[in-house]
Amino acid sequence: MIRHIPALALLAALAALPFALGQNPYLLNALITTGIVTIAAMSLNLLLGFTGQLSLGHIAFFGIGAYVSALTSLGFDVELVGGLRVVHEPWPPVVGFLLAVLATAACGYLVGRLSFRVRGAYFVIVTISFAEVVRLVALNWVELTQGPLALTGIPPFSLGLPGLGTTTLRTKLQNYYLVLVVGTLCYALIARLVASRFGRAMRGLKENESLALSVGINATRTLTVAAVISAAMAGAAGSLYAHYLRIIDPDVFLFSTTVTMVIMVVGGGKGTLLGPIVGGLIFGLLPVALRPVMVPEAQWMVFGLVLIAIQFVMPKGIVPGVARLVTRRRASAATAPRIPMEVRP
Amino acid sequence: MPEFLQHLLNTLILGGTYALLGIGLTLIFGIMNVVNFTHGALYTVGAYVMYLAVTALGLSFFAALPTAILGGLLLGAILDLVLLRPLRGADMDTTMLVMIGAGIVLQSGTLWLFGGVAKSIPTPFPDAPLQLGPVSVSWLRLFVLGAALVLIGLTYGLINRTRLGLAMRATFQDHDTASLMGVNVRLIYTATFALGSSLAAAAGALLGPVYVVFPQMGGMAELKAFAIVILGGLGNITGAAIGGFILALAEELGAGYISSGYRDAMGFLIIIAVLVFKPTGLFAKAERIG
Numbered sequence: 001m002i003r004h005i006p007a008l009a010l011l012a013a014l015a016a017l018p019f020a021l022g023q024n025p026y027l028l029n030a031l032i033t034t035g036i037v038t039i040a041a042m043s044l045n046l047l048l049g050f051t052g053q054l055s056l057g058h059i060a061f062f063g064i065g066a067y068v069s070a071l072t073s074l075g076f077d078v079e080l081v082g083g084l085r086v087v088h089e090p091w092p093p094v095v096g097f098l099l100a101v102l103a104t105a106a107c108g109y110l111v112g113r114l115s116f117r118v119r120g121a122y123f124v125i126v127t128i129s130f131a132e133v134v135r136l137v138a139l140n141w142v143e144l145t146q147g148p149l150a151l152t153g154i155p156p157f158s159l160g161l162p163g164l165g166t167t168t169l170r171t172k173l174q175n176y177y178l179v180l181v182v183g184t185l186c187y188a189l190i191a192r193l194v195a196s197r198f199g200r201a202m203r204g205l206k207e208n209e210s211l212a213l214s215v216g217i218n219a220t221r222t223l224t225v226a227a228v229i230s231a232a233m234a235g236a237a238g239s240l241y242a243h244y245l246r247i248i249d250p251d252v253f254l255f256s257t258t259v260t261m262v263i264m265v266v267g268g269g270k271g272t273l274l275g276p277i278v279g280g281l282i283f284g285l286l287p288v289a290l291r292p293v294m295v296p297e298a299q300w301m302v303f304g305l306v307l308i309a310i311q312f313v314m315p316k317g318i319v320p321g322v323a324r325l326v327t328r329r330r331a332s333a334a335t336a337p338r339i340p341m342e343v344r345p
Numbered sequence: 346m347p348e349f350l351q352h353l354l355n356t357l358i359l360g361g362t363y364a365l366l367g368i369g370l371t372l373i374f375g376i377m378n379v380v381n382f383t384h385g386a387l388y389t390v391g392a393y394v395m396y397l398a399v400t401a402l403g404l405s406f407f408a409a410l411p412t413a414i415l416g417g418l419l420l421g422a423i424l425d426l427v428l429l430r431p432l433r434g435a436d437m438d439t440t441m442l443v444m445i446g447a448g449i450v451l452q453s454g455t456l457w458l459f460g461g462v463a464k465s466i467p468t469p470f471p472d473a474p475l476q477l478g479p480v481s482v483s484w485l486r487l488f489v490l491g492a493a494l495v496l497i498g499l500t501y502g503l504i505n506r507t508r509l510g511l512a513m514r515a516t517f518q519d520h521d522t523a524s525l526m527g528v529n530v531r532l533i534y535t536a537t538f539a540l541g542s543s544l545a546a547a548a549g550a551l552l553g554p555v556y557v558v559f560p561q562m563g564g565m566a567e568l569k570a571f572a573i574v575i576l577g578g579l580g581n582i583t584g585a586a587i588g589g590f591i592l593a594l595a596e597e598l599g600a601g602y603i604s605s606g607y608r609d610a611m612g613f614l615i616i617i618a619v620l621v622f623k624p625t626g627l628f629a630k631a632e633r634i635g
Contacts, residue, residue, distance in 0.1 A: 124380065132609075136607060140607060300449055304448070
C-alpha cells in the first residue's frame with residue numbers, strides 16, 4: 001500500500017485541479033488533451049519501458065482507435081471492391097469505444113507477432129511504416145473517412161446507469177473526469193501487470209533475453225501480450241480523443257504526436273509507473289507555458305532540444321533521477337555518521 | 346506501351362536520387378550503427394541551400410549544386426562532432442532519440458526561418474521537353490539523373506579506391522581491429538556521417554528544383570530512405586542503390602496503374618513485405634561494404 005502513496009497523492013491532486021484552476025476553459029482543454037496523450041504515453045511505456053521495444057508507430061493505434069470509434073458512432077456507407085456495399089447505422093459512442101479497444105488490440109497482435117521476427121532498428125522502422133500506411137489510407141479512402149475533409153459531428157459520450165438515466169458528457173469538466181477515470185484504470189492495470197509474473201517475464205526479456213529464454217520465458221507470447229495491451233490502451237485514448245474533440249482528420253496520425261509521446265515517456269522515466277504521467281504533465285502543458293512567449297516552430301525547437309538534453313543529462317528520466325537523489329540523501333543521512341570512511345570495502 | 350515506357354523513364358530519373366538518399370543512410374547505419382533521423386532534415390537543408398544559392402547569392406544553377414552538397418557535408422560534420430561523438434558507445438535507442446530531437450530542431454528551424462510557403466528554384470533549362478520517340482523528358486530531369494549517377498559513381502570510387510574508403514570498410518568490418526591497425530576511428534565516424542549527410546543534401550538539391558521546396562519535404566524523403574535501406578539490407582551500399590530504383594519503380598507503377606494517392610504508400614508496403622518475408626533485405630550478404 002505504501003508504495004502507492006505517491007500515485008494516490010497525484011490522483012487526489014489531479015481530481016482537485018479543475019477547481020484550483022477556477023474551471024478556466026482554456027486550461028481545462030489543455031489538461032484534457034494532455035491527459036488523453038498521457039494515457040497513450042502510458043501505453044507506449046509498457047512497450048518501450050518494460051519490454052524495451054521502441055515503437056515509433058504508436059500513433060497508429062491511437063488514430064485507428066479514434067477512427068473506429070468515430071465511424072461506429074457516425075455510421076457509414078461504403079462500396080468495397082467487387083461491388084460489395086457495407087452500410088452501418090450509427091451505434092452509441094460507448095460501443096465505439098469498446099470496438100476501438102478490440103480493433104486496436106487486434107492490430108497490436110499483428111505488430112507484436114512481427115516484433116518477434118524483427119528487432120531493433122528494423123522494428124522501429126516497421127512500426128513507422130505501419131503508421132504511415134494507416135495515415136495514407138485515412139487520407140485516401142475518402143468514401144469512408146472523408147479524407148482531408150475530416151469526420152465531423154462525432155457525438156460525445158453518453159453514460160447510462162440503470163435507474164439513474166443517461167448523461168451526455170458535453171462539458172469540459174465532465175470530460176476531464178472521464179479522462180481521469182480511464183487514465184486511473186489504465187494505471188492500475190499497468191501497475192498490476194508489472195508486479196505480476198508476466199511483468200517479471202517482460203523485464204527479464206529486456207534485461208537479458210537469452211537468460212530469460214533459458215529459464216522458460218516464452219518471448220513471442222510475452223511480447224505479443226504486451227503489444228496487445230499497449231495497443232488497446234492507445235486505442236482507448238484515441239476513442240476518448242475523437243469523442244472529446246468531435247472532429248478528426250488524418251492529421252491524428254502525424255509522426256510528431258508519436259514524438260511527443262516518446263518525449264513524455266523517456267523524459268518522465270521509461271520503465272517506471274509514474275514516469276509517463278509526470279512526463280506527460282510536463283511536456284503536455286509545456287506548450288501552454290511557451291505559447292505566450294514563442295511561435296509554434298520555436299516551441300518545437302525547444303521540444304527537440306529537450307529530447308536531446310534528456311539523453312545527455314538525465315538518460316533515465318525525471319522520476320528515476322529524482323528518486324535517486326532522494327534515496328541517496330536518505331542513505332547518506334542514515335549511514336554517514338556511523339560508518340567511517342576507512343572501513344568501507 | 347508508350348505509357349509504360351514513360352513510367353520506366355520516370356523510374357530511372359527518380360531512382361537515381363532515391364539511390365543517393367538510400368546510400369547515405371545505409372553508410373551511416375552500416376559503419377556507425379546509428380539510425381539517422383536527421384536524414385530528412387538534411388535533405389530539406391540541401392534543397393534550401395540550393396534555393397538560397399540561386400536566388401539570394403545569385404550563383405549559377407551548376408555552382409549552387411556543389412554549394413548545397415558542401416552545406417550538407419559541413420552540417421553533417423557538426424552534428425557528429427556535437428551530438429554523436431560524446432555518445433559513442435551508447436545504445437542505439439539513445440542515439441536514435443538524439444537524432445530525432447536534432448531532426449525536429451532542424452525542421453522547425455527551417456520552418457521558422459523560411460515560413461511554410463513552398464518555394465520554387467529557377468533553373469536554366471528550357472521548358473520544352475526532349476522528345477524521344479513515344480516518350481518525353483524534361484532537360485532538368487535528365488540533368489538530375491546524370492548528376493545523381495555521377496555522385497553515386499564518386500561515392501563508389503571513394504569507398505573502393507581511396508585510403509579513406511579502405512579505412513571506412515575496415516571500420517565497418519571491425520572497428521576495434523581497425524583502430525589497432527592505426528585507423529583513426531573517431532575521424533572515420535565523422536567522415537562517414539558528413540559523407541552520408543552530403544548525399545542526403547545532394548538528393549534534396551536535385552529534387553528541389555523538380556518539385557517545390559518546403560520545410561516538411563524531408564519527412565517523406567526520410568521514410569522513403571528507410572524503405573530503400575531495408576529493401577537493400579541495412580548497411581549494404583549496392584543494395585541501397587538497387588533499392589532506390591526498385592522503390593521508384595514501385596511508386597511509378599503504383600501511381601500509374603493503381604491510384605496516385607497511394608504513390609507514397611508503396612515504400613511502406615515494400616518495407617512491411619520485405620520484413621515479413623525476408624527481414625535481412627533482398628541482397629543479404631552484408632558482411633562487408635563496397
